[in-house]
Amino acid sequence: MSNLLDRLFGVLDKAAEAGTRKAAQHVSRRSLLAKTGVILAGTALMPLLPFDRSLGGLAHAADKEADETSCDYWRYCALDGQLCNTSGGTTTSCPPGSEASKVSWIGTCRNPNDGKDYLVSYNDCCGKATVQSSTFCFTNKGERPGYRMGLHNDINWCMANDNKGYHCTVAMVVGLADE
Structure with a gap:
């Protein structure tokens, strides 16, 4: 086995050497450095190019840009309250000077x-x-009666915090819903 690997690496080594010698005869050092520089610069700029980051991997040309400051945004299907992204925070983080409630409610929303x-x-x-x-x-799609606390959105969810004053609500995707 060792002898076979030695012969294989010997063949690969000779092929690489022959290719390098042939390239050295036909390509100048300056040309090689210039082409290498272009390749490195192009590779460094690749992350700046736009590409589709959606889960499907295909561009949704027919979809219009989602407005996360509108109550019609898909994540807000069970939200009852002020939007944090119009109150100094973002869709998923509380504004400075406030803290997330220790308890929350859950909704199941369809991403169009x-x-x-x-x-x-x-x-x-x-x-x-x-x-x-x-x-x-005030979007109560699928809201349940108040006796099902985890599914009801008309409760002061700040009750478990030291400071019980309500400011706004964030909507964080937890994961896919089971079918």
Whole structure:
């Protein structure tokens, strides 16, 4: 076995040497350095090029840009409250000076881009006064009666926090919903 590997590596070594010698006879050092520089610069710029990051891997040319500040955004199908991304935070993070509630409610929302259902965790952000100019959404799709606490969105979810003042709500995708 060792002898066979030695012969294989010997053949590969001779082929690489012959290719390198032939390239050295036909390509100048400056030309090689210039081409190498172009390749390295192009490779470094690749992450800056736009590409489709959606789950399907195919561009959804017919889909219009989603507006995460609109109550019609797919993640907000069970949201009842002020949007944090219009109150100083983002769709998934509380604004500075507030903290996420220690308890939350869950909704199942369909993403129109891929047609799949996702579990979305809604956390209230607590500790600051509500901003009147922020967007208020009241989307109760699939809401259950109040006796099912984890499925009901009309509760002060800041009750488990030290500071119980409600500010806004974030919507975090937890994962795919089981069918």
